[in-house]
Amino acid sequence: MPRYRIEVEYDGTPFCGWQRQSNGYSVQEALEDAGAALSQGPAMAMGAGRTDSGVHAIAMTAHIDIEKDMPADTVRDGLNFYMRAHPATVLTAEPVSDDWHARFCCTQRHYLYRVLRRRARPALLANRVWQVASPLDVEAMAQGAAHLVGKHDFTTFRSANCQSASPVKTLNEISVTTEGEEIHFRLSARSFLHNQVRSFVGTLIQVGLGKWTPDNVKTALEAADRTACGPVAPASGLYFVKADYDEPI
Amino acid sequence: MPRYRIEVEYDGTPFCGWQRQSNGYSVQEALEDAGAALSQGPAMAMGAGRTDSGVHAIAMTAHIDIEKDMPADTVRDGLNFYMRAHPATVLTAEPVSDDWHARFCCTQRHYLYRVLRRRARPALLANRVWQVASPLDVEAMAQGAAHLVGKHDFTTFRSANCQSASPVKTLNEISVTTEGEEIHFRLSARSFLHNQVRSFVGTLIQVGLGKWTPDNVKTALEAADRTACGPVAPASGLYFVKADYDEPI
Structure with a gap:
């Protein structure tokens, strides 16, 4: 699956935090839902860090794996289109290799x-x-x-x-x-x-x-x-x- | 009625503007409701300017006439207590004479x-x-x-x-x-x-x-x-x- 490095700004107030959880909607889930809608297939996102509910990010670095190869600008704008109901926005997107990892390479x-x-x-x-x-x-x-x-x-x-x-x-x-x-x-x-x-x-x-x-x-x-x-x-x-x-x- | 000069910070997003209107809740109405609750009588507020719906204030100067004489700090904290459900907050309050007018003296x-x-x-x-x-x-x-x-x-x-x-x-x-x-x-x-x-x-x-x-x-x-x-x-x-x-x- 193609991997993209992204930077995400978010207002943590309405989210249960960065990490996917059963008790609320997370930034990770919002990104994966948007990635799935954009690429018509499964999407997986991993952040450099985890933040608790109510904690914000000025620029959280993450990687996201999506089903289809797309121009990086399309990934950024497409994720933002599908996340438009949520206070999270992708600032930048760049293609990276499979072995680049937002958490482990940080x-x-x-x-x-x-x-x-x-x-x-x-x-x-x-x-x-x-x-x-x-x-x-x-x-x-x-x-x-x-x-x-x-x-x-x-x-x-x-x-x-x-x-x-x-x-x-x-x-x-x-x-x-x-x-x-x-x-x-x-x-x-x-x-x-x-x-x-x-x-x-x-x-x-x-x-x-x-x-x-x-x-x-x-x-x-x-x-x-x-x-x-x-x-x-x-x-x-x-x-x-x-x-x-x-x-x- | 005792008059107080106040400075008000507000997020204009949920308000119909500064000025009292029939089609929504205004900052003026929020202040007057809070002043009435605080002083157990009518309250009247007048701002230095009017702002439209969605327009914010870092420090809107206003005066508010309330029924009872109170220490200025009590006016500030009391108005804030009664406005706590709304994104408007009184930064400062000072007693002023009857002929001081937030709009006309500006x-x-x-x-x-x-x-x-x-x-x-x-x-x-x-x-x-x-x-x-x-x-x-x-x-x-x-x-x-x-x-x-x-x-x-x-x-x-x-x-x-x-x-x-x-x-x-x-x-x-x-x-x-x-x-x-x-x-x-x-x-x-x-x-x-x-x-x-x-x-x-x-x-x-x-x-x-x-x-x-x-x-x-x-x-x-x-x-x-x-x-x-x-x-x-x-x-x-x-x-x-x-x-x-x-x-x-």
């Missing part, structure tokens, strides 16, 4: 978490941010975040449902910056554990609120105990930004 | 129009931009826009439903800039005619597409004839940004 994943720091709930950014009404100390959050960089056992920041073989991962980068009314957390790693970013952000917000010291983040990390984690931040503020690959395709 | 209004210049339809920005798939010449649009600055008879760019006494207005500023995948049109004037911004943008897009020359905009303006206008741009890309006032309140 060398780094980037996430963004957006906090709206103000009293009034969002109207234009409803379901796009986590609104926090109380003042936040950005400098303290950045100090707390610095403890998380590097190779660690991240058991504390891992969902009980996480399917990863090991809790040991390497966080390449985490930044905390102010952007107007928002605070942005940007994270990069080869791979992430389930709920890792939301667990980090929820914990760092405790530091921002002054309930935790920056060093409490180190203590929680070293505990390697899920109960040491702060409250998990809501899905609405999280964005899969992009996936990196080594080889030119 | 000295300048600012609008933003967002065009998403790409092939794929928007997912994260659905209902927030006008997506244009074809290439656009930003420099040519800026040249066309320059003809519109100053005091003119804007009959060409005025809806047939416009209730303004005169078609002569002064456009203080119009800029056309590239912001990533978007093109932003920013406009400032003491007041605008009905559909004026959307008529400008729809016409300038004709220039951007190369169907009109920049000088055709001047010809259309001088015709003072509604039929000389380009197609009116959709509501989804338009934002009321803010209103200016002279006096400190």
Whole structure:
């Protein structure tokens, strides 16, 4: 079957997440339904990462196998035509070889978490941010975040449902910056554990609120105990930004 | 009745516009319903401008008269509590005197129009931009826009439903800039005619597409004839940004 590399933007709000599930409609299922309609045969899609219900993507890289060979622009426009009822859109499509794999070839994943720091709930950014009404100390959050960089056992920041073989991962980068009314957390790693970013952000917000010291983040990390984690931040503020690959395709 | 100056952010998508109407729910009605619930009496709201159905506000200034005197923070939070089912949110509230009027005291209004210049339809920005798939010449649009600055008879760019006494207005500023995948049109004037911004943008897009020359905009303006206008741009890309006032309140 011909394989295409695609980049997909989606609003995660109405989806049960990236991954096909029995309890709701997923982005994967929307893509496979569209691919099947377009190529009049079975279609299979695989993403660089999985996102939970309510989590968004600015550009999720995926591959999709469809029944027929078509020009890449036809694949992009055709998938978008059949997905037009859903808030997911294919930004780019390129033909790739059978052994190119969106998940296994990915060398780094980037996430963004957006906090709206103000009293009034969002109207234009409803379901796009986590609104926090109380003042936040950005400098303290950045100090707390610095403890998380590097190779660690991240058991504390891992969902009980996480399917990863090991809790040991390497966080390449985490930044905390102010952007107007928002605070942005940007994270990069080869791979992430389930709920890792939301667990980090929820914990760092405790530091921002002054309930935790920056060093409490180190203590929680070293505990390697899920109960040491702060409250998990809501899905609405999280964005899969992009996936990196080594080889030119 | 105590009067409060408020700033309101709203997603215009589900509303019939700012102004109370019989054919749908308006932002004004949402505010007045919330004000009535909060103060257990009649409430009246008046905005600096009116926006059509689907047009958004980053910060619409308004005043609202309610039955009871309350701390301004209670007014803000109380209005937001009662409007929680709607995508409208009160950003600020301050007490003002009876003779302060959101519409009549306003000295300048600012609008933003967002065009998403790409092939794929928007997912994260659905209902927030006008997506244009074809290439656009930003420099040519800026040249066309320059003809519109100053005091003119804007009959060409005025809806047939416009209730303004005169078609002569002064456009203080119009800029056309590239912001990533978007093109932003920013406009400032003491007041605008009905559909004026959307008529400008729809016409300038004709220039951007190369169907009109920049000088055709001047010809259309001088015709003072509604039929000389380009197609009116959709509501989804338009934002009321803010209103200016002279006096400190």
